[in-house]
Amino acid sequence: xxxxxxxxxxxxxxxxxxxxxxxxxxxxxxxxxxxxxxxxxxxxxxxxxxxxxxxxxxxxxxxxxxxxxxxxxxxxxxxxxxxxxxxxxxxxxxxxxxxxxxxxxxxxxxxxxxxxxxxxxxxxxxxxxxxxxxxxxxxxxxxxxxxxxxxxxxxxxxxxxxxxxxxxxxxxxxxxxxxxxxxxxxxxxxxxxxxxxxxxxxxxxxxxxxxxxxxxxxxxxxxxxxxxxxxxxxxxxxxxxxxxxxxxxxxxxxxxxxxxxxxxxxxxxxxxxxxxxxxxxxxxxxxxxxxxxxxxxxxxxxxxxxxxxxxxxxxxxxxxxxxxxxxxxxxxxxxxxxxxxxxxxxxxxxxxxxxxxxxxxxxxxxxxxxxxxxxxxxxxxxxxxxxxxxxxxxxxxxxxxxxxxxxxxxxxxxxxxxxxxxxxxxxxxxxxxxxxxxxxxxxxxxxxxxxxxxxxxxxxxxxxxxxxxxxxxxxxxxxxxxxxxxxxxxxxxxxxxxxxxxxxxxxxx
Amino acid sequence: xxxxxxxxxxxxxxxxxxxxxxxxxxxxxxxxxxxxxxxxxxxxxxxxxxxxxxxxxxxxxxxxxxxxxxxxxxxxxxxxxxxxxxxxxxxxxxxxxxxxxxxxxxxxxxxxxxxxxxxxxxxxxxxxxxxxxxxxxxxxxxxxxxxxxxxxxxxxxxxxxxxxxxxxxxxxxxxxxxxxxxxxxxxxxxxxxxxxxxxxxxxxxxxxxxxxxxxxxxxxxxxxxxxxxxxxxxxxxxxxxxxxxxxxxxxxxxxxxxxxxxxxxxxxxxxxxxxxxxxxxxxxxxxxxxxxxxxxxxxxxxxxxxxxxxxxxxxxxxxxxxxxxxxxxxxxxxxxxxxxxxxxxxxxxxxxxxxxxxxxxxxxxxxxxxxxxxxxxxxxxxxxxxxxxxx
Numbered sequence: 001x002x003x004x005x006x007x008x009x010x011x012x013x014x015x016x017x018x019x020x021x022x023x024x025x026x027x028x029x030x031x032x033x034x035x036x037x038x039x040x041x042x043x044x045x046x047x048x049x050x051x052x053x054x055x056x057x058x059x060x061x062x063x064x065x066x067x068x069x070x071x072x073x074x075x076x077x078x079x080x081x082x083x084x085x086x087x088x089x090x091x092x093x094x095x096x097x098x099x100x101x102x103x104x105x106x107x108x109x110x111x112x113x114x115x116x117x118x119x120x121x122x123x124x125x126x127x128x129x130x131x132x133x134x135x136x137x138x139x140x141x142x143x144x145x146x147x148x149x150x151x152x153x154x155x156x157x158x159x160x161x162x163x164x165x166x167x168x169x170x171x172x173x174x175x176x177x178x179x180x181x182x183x184x185x186x187x188x189x190x191x192x193x194x195x196x197x198x199x200x201x202x203x204x205x206x207x208x209x210x211x212x213x214x215x216x217x218x219x220x221x222x223x224x225x226x227x228x229x230x231x232x233x234x235x236x237x238x239x240x241x242x243x244x245x246x247x248x249x250x251x252x253x254x255x256x257x258x259x260x261x262x263x264x265x266x267x268x269x270x271x272x273x274x275x276x277x278x279x280x281x282x283x284x285x286x287x288x289x290x291x292x293x294x295x296x297x298x299x300x301x302x303x304x305x306x307x308x309x310x311x312x313x314x315x316x317x318x319x320x321x322x323x324x325x326x327x328x329x330x331x332x333x334x335x336x337x338x339x340x341x342x343x344x345x346x347x348x349x350x351x352x353x354x355x356x357x358x359x360x361x362x363x364x365x366x367x368x369x370x371x372x373x374x375x376x377x378x379x380x381x382x383x384x385x386x387x388x389x390x391x392x393x394x395x396x397x398x399x400x401x402x403x404x405x406x407x408x409x410x411x412x413x414x415x416x417x418x419x420x421x422x423x424x425x426x427x428x429x430x431x432x433x434x435x436x437x438x439x440x441x442x443x444x445x446x447x448x449x450x451x452x453x454x455x456x457x458x459x460x461x462x463x464x465x466x467x468x469x470x471x472x473x474x475x476x477x478x479x480x481x482x483x484x485x486x487x488x489x490x491x492x493x494x495x496x497x498x499x500x501x502x503x504x505x506x507x508x509x
Numbered sequence: 510x511x512x513x514x515x516x517x518x519x520x521x522x523x524x525x526x527x528x529x530x531x532x533x534x535x536x537x538x539x540x541x542x543x544x545x546x547x548x549x550x551x552x553x554x555x556x557x558x559x560x561x562x563x564x565x566x567x568x569x570x571x572x573x574x575x576x577x578x579x580x581x582x583x584x585x586x587x588x589x590x591x592x593x594x595x596x597x598x599x600x601x602x603x604x605x606x607x608x609x610x611x612x613x614x615x616x617x618x619x620x621x622x623x624x625x626x627x628x629x630x631x632x633x634x635x636x637x638x639x640x641x642x643x644x645x646x647x648x649x650x651x652x653x654x655x656x657x658x659x660x661x662x663x664x665x666x667x668x669x670x671x672x673x674x675x676x677x678x679x680x681x682x683x684x685x686x687x688x689x690x691x692x693x694x695x696x697x698x699x700x701x702x703x704x705x706x707x708x709x710x711x712x713x714x715x716x717x718x719x720x721x722x723x724x725x726x727x728x729x730x731x732x733x734x735x736x737x738x739x740x741x742x743x744x745x746x747x748x749x750x751x752x753x754x755x756x757x758x759x760x761x762x763x764x765x766x767x768x769x770x771x772x773x774x775x776x777x778x779x780x781x782x783x784x785x786x787x788x789x790x791x792x793x794x795x796x797x798x799x800x801x802x803x804x805x806x807x808x809x810x811x812x813x814x815x816x817x818x819x820x821x822x823x824x825x826x827x828x829x830x831x832x833x834x835x836x837x838x839x840x841x842x843x844x845x846x847x848x849x850x851x852x853x854x855x856x857x858x859x860x861x862x863x864x865x866x867x868x869x870x871x872x873x874x875x876x877x878x879x880x881x882x883x884x885x886x887x888x889x890x891x892x893x894x895x896x897x898x899x900x
Contacts, residue, residue: 311788332790342788350788353781355848359715364778365789367771374771382715400715418789 010061034209038437042218052078082162094141146177174296247470255286264318291468294478308342341424345431354404359385388417409440540868554746564863566811570834573807581847582638586645588830591812599662599822624805632798663821673818687748694740764852780847
């Protein structure tokens with residue numbers, strides 16, 4: 001079989017950086033081809049070369065598509081050839097309807113006048129294809145991220161896609177939406193749509209991919225067939241070393257109860273009658289890592305943010321004790337003073353000021369710690385930031401570097417530094433390894449381990465059950481705003497967590 | 510790998526700051542040549558004094574406007590507020606007969622209150638600042654007319670006029686040249702070198718890529734020469750105008766506030782990413798409110814300055830001030846979306862506007878062309894900025 005796409009010896013140089021170095025990729029018609037690699041390995045750059053974001057001539061090497069050399073000047077050219085890329089950040093217009101979004105720039109029109117009847121009819125057909133039961137007139141903002149992702153795929157189908165590229169399509173999706181998406185990919189494959197998927201989630205890749213190409217440091221390392229795929233091998237190729245232990249070895253020795261949350265109730269910030277957190281109770285001991293498991297949207301983030309200075313919701317009721325004494329956490333400064341820190345799941349949106357340098361981000365939550373009577377001591381500030389740079393191994397030429405230029409893992413370390421500088425006793429980490437590559441994940445785990453050994457308590461919220469099982473001493477399971485169970489490290493397993501979630505669902509109904 | 514991508518950005522920013530300074534020098538040079546061809550001298554003591562006297566209010570408004578814009582907002586009302594507070598000052602002085610040492614603080618308080626009212630709606634009710642201050646622009650224009658009853662109020666006693674037309678007395682008693690001016694200029698030049706070298710040493714300590722020595726020296730010598738030249742010219746006229754003293758003090762104060770205080774830092778954080786700032790324990794509402802109160806106080810100071818210079822409060826005073834101030838801030842390199850911009854840049858931006866106003870007026874260019882040219886300069890500065898960032 002001749003390949004649909006053959007990329008040979010692709011190199012792309014940015015000023016000072018060789019982003020791609022002699023990468024080769026071959027995609028057969030009708031297959032799902034996965035591309036794996038750490039953040040910054042060059043996956044996205046490769047896809048930008050393919051889709052014409054970097055025009056023909058700005059890179060070295062050949063792209064043979066459908067038997068001829070592909071020379072795209074821009075995305076329009078590549079779309080014209082049936083190559084469609086769905087980016088991580090969805091490119092839908094929230095205030096327009098599904099139908100309007102599907103045909104945006106590609107309207108069902110004659111002489112610039114839209115034929116709505118036909119547009120709606122075709123929309124219905126496309127929605128059926130991706131398994132969405134929505135009206136074509138529904139505004140996109142009303143849909144969840146999972147459904148929006150499906151709309152993106154429908155949009156690609158509307159353009160007669162031949163090669164569909166999905167850049168981390170499940171990064172923002174919860175478990176069942178992810179499964180639906182993967183099913184859809186298999187279905188499209190059956191219909192003959194060739195696909196390339198970029199993903200960090202190894203279990204998903206091994207489920208859908210026919211072949212995998214691993215990219216490391218801008219070069220293609222290996223391509224393996226379905227029967228050769230094992231998670232360990234992918235990881236080994238990605239990080240270039242054997243990772244026998246994906247989680248650092250830790251012996252835990254929890255002390256007395258440090259933080260205790262009781263009868264915690266929170267209502268939706270806009271809808272006062274909608275209860276989001278229902279009688280939640282949990283505790284964390286000194287030096288302990290406690291996990292909170294649960295599907296996305298069950299209120300884990302809301303629970304954490306409501307505890308942290310009432311940053312979420314209204315009508316808070318319940319008590320929070322530190323060292324057995326009730327504390328006031330009604331504002332962020334008060335919560336910080338009580339010894340609580342919250343590291344957000346939304347690094348770029350809520351955690352960092354991307355335009356500012358590392359140093360200013362690190363001291364932001366504790367400016368008083370580097371100031372005298374409101375006047376900043378910049379020398380001390382730099383020393384503090386340098387200290388965290390070394391301690392957490394933030395890889396950057398210097399702390400004056402803007403955080404937007406850092407990789408996801410290094411950005412996460414900056415957010416962690418910011419909160420460590422407030423000297424917290426309890427750190428609530430919300431999805432601390434989301435969107436971070438395997439190597440950096442291990443580093444974050446190691447930092448967590450060290451913090452626990454220093455006697456700090458960690459509450460870890462995560463959607464990835466393996467990491468909870470790998471890191472936590474105890475795991476609370478949440479469902480629909482309730483804590484439905486608690487598992488000790490010795491008894492916890494993915495099956496037990498899922499069972500608790502399902503049982504909890506029965507209870508709530 | 511990804512982290513190396515934009516390591517040139519710090520240098521790019523420096524390039525921009527120096528670029529604006531060069532633009533200012535180029536504009537001054539251009540006018541000197543053009544006016545030279547007409548047989549006039551641009552850089553004579555009277556003109557230099559006038560640049561500050563006639564544009565002092567723009568710089569003052571721009572200082573406050575920078576904070577408002579950095580916090581992610583805008584204030585369209587400053588022209589009207591300046592007019593209104595000028596009218597209040599005139600009313601209190603001329604009609605009520607209060608002395609200047611009561612009128613000045615009272616007017617500043619009125620300005621602060623106006624800023625507080627507008628800031629209250631913006632910060633605590635989350636009404637878009639564009640709307641609130643657009644309303645304020647109309648309300649206070651009307652209030653000015655109402656207050657003045659459609660007439661001008663004036664003239665003022667000498668003490669009040671001194672706000673704008675006074676000069677620093679020569680405490681050294683030398684007289685010609687103005688001894689105190691000479692002394693201050695020498696001190697200022699010394700301070701420029703000292704601060705410059707100290708900042709360089711600090712940059713090196715902080716691991717900031719140092720500016721090439723030639724560039725640093727070139728710029729510092731240029732600024733020192735300009736300071737020396739301006740000082741020399743002023744010393745042989747009447748010395749330092751009060752306005753210039755106020756401007757320098759305020760500029761230094763605001764530069765220190767924005768770069769070296771926790772509150773200044775927090776305002777930038779709010780403009781850069783309000784949600785992240787809030788989750789870091791920063792009370793963004795209160796900071797935005799404070800920015801508007803500050804803007805109101807500075808608007809009233811500018812209002813008094815203009816009223817004193819014209820020696821009467823008029824219903825039409827302050828028209829278009831807000832646009833000059835906003836333009837200065839953006840020429841000075843602030844970002845539309847908030848979170849960035851420097852006091853030094855803003856002052857250079859305002860001086861560029863001021864020099865152009867002055868130069869074109871002396872050349873006898875009509876107000877019609879002046880407006881067009883100023884608009885194009887604003888556009889060019891921002892295009893230069895965007896182009897620089899995209900590189």
